Amino acid sequence: MDWGFILERSFSAMIGPEVVVYALAAVGLNVHFGYTGLMNFGQVGFMAAGAYGVGVSVFWLGWNFWVGIVFAFVYAGVLALLLGLPTLRLRADYLSLVTIAASETIRLLARSRVMQPITGGVEGVNQFAGPFYDLSPFELGKFYSFGPFKYLGRDVWVLLVGWTLLIMITLMVRQVMRSPWGRTLRAIREDEDAARALGKNVYFYKMQSLMFGGMIGAVAGVLQVIQKSSVQADTFNPVITFTIWTILIIGGPGRVWSPIVGASIYWTLIVFVENTLRQLPPGLRATLEDSIQLSDFNIAMLRFILVGGGLLLLARFRPQGIFGSREEMALDRR
Amino acid sequence: MPTNSRWARAIATIGLAVGLGVTAGSGQAQAQVSDDLGVIGTLQYTDATGTKVFVAGVELSIADVGGATSDKDGFFRISVPVPGEYSITLNTATLPVGVTLKDPERANLVALVSENADQRVIFPLITADSVVSVSESNFSVRRISQLTLEGLKLGLYLAMAAIGLSLIFGTTGLVNFAHAELITWGTLMAYFFNIYGLVGTFGFFSVLPPPFGGGVNFIVATLLATIMGGVLGFVLNRVIFRPARASGVSLLAQMVMTIGLSILLRYLFVYFFGSRYRVYNEYASQRANEFLGIELTSRDAAAMVVSVIILIAVGIGLNLTRTGRAMRAVSDNRDLAESSGINVERVISQVWIFGGALAALSGTFFGFDTVKWDIGARILLLVFAAVTLGGLGTSFGALVGALIVGVAINWSTLVIDTELKNMTALIVLILALLLRPQGILGKKQRIG
Amino acid sequence: MTVADQPILTAYGVVKTFGGLRAVDVDKLEIQRNKITALIGPNGAGKTTFFNLLTGFDQVDSGEITFDGAVITGTAPHRLAAKGMVRTFQLTKALAKLSTIENMKLGALDQRGEKFWAALFPSSWTKQEQAIEARADAILQRFNLTGMRDEYAGTMSGGQRKLLEMARALMTDPRLVMLDEPMAGVNPALAQSLLELIKLLPGEGRTVIFVEHNMDVVQEIADWVIVMAEGRIIAQGTPTEVKSNKTVIDAYLGAHHGEDLSQVDLA
Structure with missing residues (x-):
């Protein structure tokens, strides 16, 4: 077993592009769930909206790449508005039904034959992120090492831009959550009727929150497709939404830095486990294949088994996150 | 009642062990297929009398990958190594005399194989005396009747799945996102009993003669799958949700738990079952019977009749039996039910068993065409639309909602591509929430 | 008639039914400015439902409600708060986190x-x-x-939460304060200071309506008492008048007939 390789991969995963993308999506979900109490079960739909917003406007409409990015945010905001209109007046679980349904519908629509001329169907859209990489000060195809971390030049550029965005957006969220606006959101999370009785237009705030968090989700989607240089419908599977939920709950909902912490822990763990399993000595590996069917395909599936099991256990025993205090949980169950 | 609870725990443990054993055992029988993906299709044409005829013995091939010959049901499958684009060719020389491609230019089709799914291709065939139905209008009475029938069929299956979801919501206030996996569980259980038999399913003794080692009759397999559905429902409530309720986990947190559970189960299924599509030993493909131009296989007809009987029985049971009335009482007003001496936890447990069994039964029917590891997740949206439309928490509403959703989805194919028909469910869901959030049969109360 | 004489809150012909049951059926209600009005009645009398209707948390089937001369029937609660009408809840809504x-x-x-x-x-x-x-x-x-x-x-303790909820309500600088059972679950010492605080409000130009069970409390601070039973207003008057009102006693004291009303828990 090549422990050096496994550790190198795990270290690189700790702050890698996936962490940035998932942390951004989780920042959006944190605005929704952590601060406002909105049960958004379709965050991946907002990522898809961002991804297709830029991919389609550049590839199909032939727009300028940067205009495409702006369009992606507007598009995600409009999507949030449309999903919020029928649901935000209703009990919390209705939003979850509609968002999960909508995110799955977006995926099915994008991969359909009918939409193929626009979205590229199952194959998706490629080669549109050129202008982004043109700006890169790093050689795209060269490997760069920083201490234990090692990335391709194109990823270094993505990481530089990505982390800058992530930190800026996180600071922005921290700023608004410390303001009276954020206080009102947190009040709504605790008790809508109390906020209403104190003159707050709850529906309006929830809508703002849904749009704000959805647009942050779109940033994640845009960054993801830039990094992959392609938009593919099946990468926006509902299970991604719940990976993001797991990440958020690992870090602790309603805490500013939890999305970054959660994403980093999640990806380090997953990359470590997957690489370790792939690198097992052949004899042991064969035994495991025979006894518990540990094929390459199943190693990939293991990630989702961990996500599911993790989410189940976290929601049950540590809904305040692994760093949250017991007292805080006691307040929840009052 | 310490004895009682110890028993419950023992049963729960056995149930879990059985459940895991089932999936683990099956995997070995699966013989490590590496060819998880493929291009499939069915060769058929409609003859002068309007009957479908399947074409056997036709050779098809994908260059550099492999080939296949269609079987007596006209079915063929060519395995491919990785997802991607494949060009599949039909050897026209092997077609029976008098049968030709409808479009002679299209003996060569491109199949786009995606991850986790077989890709179906269609080679339209005709004979000289084929009834050409191209001119038939989309909106013909025949077509609409056919779609309505398909819709009712879908609606009946959906209703069985939806009632459990609705009852669990009614009694506990919990939207169970893992309900989809209860449906899949039924499909997979039926498949395993059907293919591997009574004991073979549990991972041992697969060398024994049928019905122990070999597959059992599909009807028996369906019954067993339904029972296993009840067992899983019981176990999930006993091991996960009852303790959560007891320690005061909020409903929203419980909802997140159901999502975690749903993903856990779904990916355990794919882990042990594989992503390949399979079919039951029996009833996989049947020739349709025709009545007044409407086609229905005997299999589907039987399943529909069974569904109707079950749903009527459920309706009678909920209204006339003690258990059923207790379920409705708890749904109506939990506190009142509790203060009038009903053991609420017991009722909730019964609801999970009952809902799990119904979901599993619907799963066995949904699996008629293909058995898939995520079959439940694919229709979860429809189930949600059905229960929301009918009114969350009302069992009769779930039935009405399911029938409407089933028919609406099939009718929608008159105007939109079949591939997108499930989108109709989202539209139904949103319209229901906009116009009547409490559902058609829901009581008007505060839902906001 | 000067503004000061006009009622701050009125409800005419307000009806609300739940599943065929008339939960609220009030012909006429007028609340005097800068006074403390108590709303009493047995459980199920429709007090809280009526409260919800007045504060916009629930919608009337028919009838008209005015606040400060303007019709507010069907107005959303947050708009009412902006107009100077604030409420508290029977189950305290302190925002825990x-x-x-x-x-x-x-x-x-x-x-x-x-x-x-x-x-x-x-x-x-x-x-x-x-x-x-x-x-x-x-x-x-x-x-x-x-x-x-x-x-x-x-x-916080339950009593402190009640205090906080009332204090928080005052932050909106309301002209009408509607308190749903402000004394429920508050220990006697705290209750006394809460009463003193409520008594101060009319002096600041605020009108108070509160729902209460305890007749002693009503006696002590209310200027006017409205009695509800089965969704209707069956009597109103000063605390002393109501205490000795035959209808009130007959209506729902039944077996306790003849006893001093203050000795009986109206709940």
Whole structure:
């Protein structure tokens, strides 16, 4: 077993592009769930909206790449508005039904034959992120090492831009959550009727929150497709939404830095486990294949088994996150 | 009642062990297929009398990958190594005399194989005396009747799945996102009993003669799958949700738990079952019977009749039996039910068993065409639309909602591509929430 | 008739049914300005439902409600709060994971920092925020809650939460304060100070309506008492009048006939 390789991969995963993308999506979900109490079960739909917003406007409409990015945010905001209109007046679980349904519908629509001329169907859209990489000060195809971390030049550029965005957006969220606006959101999370009785237009705030968090989700989607240089419908599977939920709950909902912490822990763990399993000595590996069917395909599936099991256990025993205090949980169950 | 609870725990443990054993055992029988993906299709044409005829013995091939010959049901499958684009060719020389491609230019089709799914291709065939139905209008009475029938069929299956979801919501206030996996569980259980038999399913003794080692009759397999559905429902409530309720986990947190559970189960299924599509030993493909131009296989007809009987029985049971009335009482007003001496936890447990069994039964029917590891997740949206439309928490509403959703989805194919028909469910869901959030049969109360 | 004589809140012909049952059926209700009015009645009399109708948390089937001369039937609760009508809840709604001072500041109306874009630029709202905080601190002082200022509201006792909810309501600077069972679950010592605080409100130009069970409390602070039973107003008058009103006693004391009303728990 090549422990050096496994550790190198795990270290690189700790702050890698996936962490940035998932942390951004989780920042959006944190605005929704952590601060406002909105049960958004379709965050991946907002990522898809961002991804297709830029991919389609550049590839199909032939727009300028940067205009495409702006369009992606507007598009995600409009999507949030449309999903919020029928649901935000209703009990919390209705939003979850509609968002999960909508995110799955977006995926099915994008991969359909009918939409193929626009979205590229199952194959998706490629080669549109050129202008982004043109700006890169790093050689795209060269490997760069920083201490234990090692990335391709194109990823270094993505990481530089990505982390800058992530930190800026996180600071922005921290700023608004410390303001009276954020206080009102947190009040709504605790008790809508109390906020209403104190003159707050709850529906309006929830809508703002849904749009704000959805647009942050779109940033994640845009960054993801830039990094992959392609938009593919099946990468926006509902299970991604719940990976993001797991990440958020690992870090602790309603805490500013939890999305970054959660994403980093999640990806380090997953990359470590997957690489370790792939690198097992052949004899042991064969035994495991025979006894518990540990094929390459199943190693990939293991990630989702961990996500599911993790989410189940976290929601049950540590809904305040692994760093949250017991007292805080006691307040929840009052 | 310490004895009682110890028993419950023992049963729960056995149930879990059985459940895991089932999936683990099956995997070995699966013989490590590496060819998880493929291009499939069915060769058929409609003859002068309007009957479908399947074409056997036709050779098809994908260059550099492999080939296949269609079987007596006209079915063929060519395995491919990785997802991607494949060009599949039909050897026209092997077609029976008098049968030709409808479009002679299209003996060569491109199949786009995606991850986790077989890709179906269609080679339209005709004979000289084929009834050409191209001119038939989309909106013909025949077509609409056919779609309505398909819709009712879908609606009946959906209703069985939806009632459990609705009852669990009614009694506990919990939207169970893992309900989809209860449906899949039924499909997979039926498949395993059907293919591997009574004991073979549990991972041992697969060398024994049928019905122990070999597959059992599909009807028996369906019954067993339904029972296993009840067992899983019981176990999930006993091991996960009852303790959560007891320690005061909020409903929203419980909802997140159901999502975690749903993903856990779904990916355990794919882990042990594989992503390949399979079919039951029996009833996989049947020739349709025709009545007044409407086609229905005997299999589907039987399943529909069974569904109707079950749903009527459920309706009678909920209204006339003690258990059923207790379920409705708890749904109506939990506190009142509790203060009038009903053991609420017991009722909730019964609801999970009952809902799990119904979901599993619907799963066995949904699996008629293909058995898939995520079959439940694919229709979860429809189930949600059905229960929301009918009114969350009302069992009769779930039935009405399911029938409407089933028919609406099939009718929608008159105007939109079949591939997108499930989108109709989202539209139904949103319209229901906009116009009547409490559902058609829901009581008007505060839902906001 | 001067403005001061006009009722601040009126309800005419207000009907609300639930599943065929008339939960509320009030022909006429007029609440006098700068007075303390008690709303009493047995459980199921429709007091809380009526409260919800008056405050916009529930919609009437028919009838008209006015506040300060303007029709408010069907107006959303948050708009009513902006118009100067605030309510508290029977089951206290202290916002557990906000600190006491945050709970208080939430109550202030027309905050610039409550707009999303302004929230990004603290310079546009910090000054107002400081003023709000000073006001909040003053009210906390009055309610004897300064010690809990920076604690999570969730850590408070039940009685303290009642106090906080009322203090928070005052942050909206209301002209009409509607209290749903302010004394429920409050220990006697705290209840006494709560009563004193309520008594001060009319002097500040605020009208008070409260739902109560305890007749002693009603006797002590109410200027006017309205008695509800089965959704209707069956009697009203000064506390003394109501106490000896035959209809009231007959209507729902039944077996206790002849006893002193204050000795009987109206709940």
